[in-house]
Amino acid sequence: MKVKVTVMPKTGVLDPQGKAIGHALEGLGFAGIGEVRAGKVIELELTETDPAKAKAAAEEMARRLLANTVIESFRVEVA
Amino acid sequence: MKVKVTVMPKTGVLDPQGKAIGHALEGLGFAGIGEVRAGKVIELELTETDPAKAKAAAEEMARRLLANTVIESFRVEVA
Amino acid sequence: MPPVSLDPARAKQLSDEFGLKPDEYDRVLAILGRVPSLTELGLFSVMWSEHCSYKSSRVWLRTLPTKAPWVIHGPGENAGVIDIGDGLAAIFKMESHNHPSFIEPYQGAATGVGGILRDVFTMGARPIANLNALRFGAPDAPRMTRIIDGVVRGIGGYGNCVGVPTVGGEVNFHPAYNGNPLVNAMTVGIAPKDRIFLSAAAGIGNPVVYVGSKTGRDGIHGATMASAEFSADAEEKRPTVQIGDPFVEKLLIEACLELMATDMIVAIQDMGAAGLTSSSVEMAGKGGVGIELVLDNVPQRETGMTAYEMMLSESQERMLMILKPGREAEAEAIFRKWELDFAVIGHLTDTGRIVIRHKGIVEADIPLAPLESEAPLYRRPTAETPKQPVLDARDIADPLGPVAALEKLVGSLDLCSRRWIWDQYDSTVGGQTVQRPGGADAAVVKLEGLKRALAMTTDCTPRYCLADPEEGGRQAVAEAWRNLTAVGAKPLAITDNMNFGNPEKPEIMGQFAAAVRGMASACTALDFPVVSGNVSLYNETNGRAILPTPAIGGVGVLEDAAQAVGLALQPGLDLVLVGETRGWLGQSLWLREVAGREEGAPPPVDLAAERRNGDFVRARILAGEAVACHDVADGGLLVAVAEMAMATGCGATLDAPPPELPAHAWWFGEDQGRYVLAVRDTATLLAAAAAAGVPAARIGRSGGGDLVAGPGSSISVERLRAAHEATLPALMAAVG
Amino acid sequence: MKAVIVVFPGTNRERDMAIALERATGRKPVMLFHRETALPSGTDLVVLPGGFSYGDYLRCGAMAAQSPIMREVARFAARGGHVLGVCNGFQILCEAGLLPGALLRNATLRFLSMDCHMRVERAGTPFTAQWQQGAVFRAPMAHGDGNFFCDDETHRHLVDQNLVAFRYCTPAGEVTDAANRNGARDNIAGILSPNLRVCGLMPHPEDLVDPLMGGTDGLPMFTSLAEAAVAA
Ligand SMILES: Nc1ncnc2c1ncn2[C@@H]1O[C@H](COP(=O)(O)OP(=O)(O)O)[C@@H](O)[C@H]1O
């Protein structure tokens, strides 16, 4: 079973990378760009076949390793 | 309008980060972990209100800057 | 219209939460003649926090020697400034980021580096080197390897990106730091000595200008956090984490240096702890002028920020400056070129007050003089640390003999190779690094385009400081002086970072006072004044204090970089020990690691001998008589020689210990003021030593692949090296 | 030789590069800010130095590769001009498509700052003329993303056309896994364009051109370039 963990900087936390990307896109001539936030996505193949259990496991992984919950928030999706 | 660009390492391209995450998760005692891939996600706030146009614009951004198609593939979603 | 006062009961309650003591709050009421507004209360609480006001430490810091003919600016400015010749000044300072690094190791350490860089370039200097003094807990303590990993990545992540080489530092491990690691970062910069920028504001009506990154809600109450001890609820203090952006810092350095090459700046100061509050209050206060800010003009990253939030935000990579009138557009062009925010956010006034406006409302209106002059100042009660007994080496059995003990020691936490750390720091960017980490007792960085070089080091031996804070303070200064001397540099001045526990406890305040006493005695005797520094108190977790850690950052000068020597041994040389060996085992690493005892009085520093020996060694190095030199510190003589050997793989054969000393005391005693020199012409050296009244003796000869510690005791340098190099990588393997 | 060093926001080894070029050529290079849209006339060599252009955010070199001056650099290269990219400069050249492949995160996932050794795999180019084929030299490296990657076809092309300039090796010249700290494909440290006028490499020869800093191992690259400019 495939799960996807998306990790983003928490709202209000400075995101230097997102800022720089927004800047660069404007430099390339793209218009109408508002806030840009950059995060990580981790796709995991789990042997677990029960979606609820897979999700719970991935959430545990996110809390313990994948996300730094001091400054990042995460979201788990099961494919 | 919010668009999300997900950028993942292409199959066949080394993903040292994904591999390290897999190892670390096993080290923490998580079992049943298969392949792990680590990528990036960029969330953009666009003033564009037409979903098709927003998607086309984001795809253009991904091709020109957000992804390096030598090593990465991307996917655009409109929220 | 004066600001709107808080409800009195609410104000009292908040003043408590913000860390103001009841009598301090009463003083606020007296100064204002009314109940403060929220913004005013915020201002008072951060300005009067330990971190900003030095209220517990000031009475002691005043006793440190700060003057010498080469000192241009001592403590009181953003960083210390000394004359290093060729029309140049070295500007340097050390600062702690202990609490933030415990909460979020990567960002805490990274923003620590960012902050100290700003303290230095705000004075007009181009930063040329970074150092870092780190203290970690036992590696098996909860989170500790993650903290080590995060701190090292954070220091590298920031320093590498801004392009300032990280050239040195030190690391200790002790369980006393389990809940409170120390991250002290030091920056050294260079400026023309007649173009130093200060922070005192001047010129009524002159514009107050904000440059750098936008302001967000980061790190609000960071300064007060740095002034409180940790407890189990540290989790809740998390929202104060600040995020660094080294890329913006790099642009800020370039933009500020470009602006500083013009004559537009009247005064400039970085926004460090307590951000806009401390920078505006201090600049206006120092200049004896008033200041009025209109916060609507502050570049903001988030919507709906209040005056209170903007004044207390610790968003990184921001500076405040006073410009000459009419130069705003010219200055703005420079910052726009570097893609940085630039905003005129106020002007200087003749009212002697700080007035903060936001959305048409006066949010704060405080007289500046009493904010400073009535700031609390405490002479807190002190209790002396009881003296430890002087141990006699003859009473301590040697369970291992020299070789096995040596192998154990070079792999122990406090002596093992720090390569795992410095391999993650760019130490060569700039192209001027003559001695990189591991190569010499002090890092040596040449000044671009000149022969001249600076030597720099950080030193402190916290276990000595715990056993005897005065002796420990003295030793820390002496070791820094010795490390600079050992590369051939003339030691000029120090910065310090005083890391201690809760000053409200007499025994902690006693440690502080004694350490200052010891430091002062060494600074005086060695002509090695303090030009800048930082105090970090309340380093405690659940009532348990760290070891007293007065970290010293020393800077010295070499007129010709080519004269610098490293510690790496070459074959075919005589080894000469300079200084007297009495076999002092109290508080030695041998005693701790081999005999399993942490006790006794630490080795005393004889300042007259220290000076005599050091001046002698430096003169010999500058005369070209030493191929290599290493001071004898942690671990004693045999460890010092082993370190020289491991640097190249070249072995050495040492003579048997003198009969009057137990062998383990000779090999591992930590007597101070000693150096090992590798020389070609021993006779000349010994004659010079005799003439100077300096104890010196040939102790062996280099060559081969083994280290021989007297007849019958031998170990290959390769084997020592394997033990030396394995420890940290093995420890950190678990984190990946 | 007229050398131009391009400075992007976040570039930080431009001074190191200038010192090395001046030492080898006796002439100060021109520093060109990334906003410029033209190269000075008479430019013989364009150097993209090391650093963290745009903070290395998103991907190292990605944003710098898009800046206006890079169009000029591409034109200059197409006309047969000499272009050197070191570290971040190499990353920019790959991102701009002037060299094939890409530089991934180091296999160790850590920043690597230490001396490495490289073997000269192709002597006789404008960048390597002063070395013998197979010569081994030392240089500091300092990067987080130096793990050279290319697909099989590109790799075959690089090898068949003899376009690998340098490989990581032991001090004795053996190309081993242990010598390949960042995990680069086939130990590749630096590559050349088909016309041999564009070269990119990760380590920093410019930081080892003075005995005071530990040696002059990197100097031949710059004396080679000076000679090539005279010949051109
Ligand atoms: N945190 C660090 N960062 C960079 N270099 C370090 C660090 N810690 C130690 N080093 C380097 O390791 C070497 C040995 O350090 P140390 O044992 O403290 O030396 P000494 O005892 O001679 O003062 C020195 O070159 C020092 O600069």
Ligand SMILES: [Mg+2]
């Ligand atoms: Mg030291």
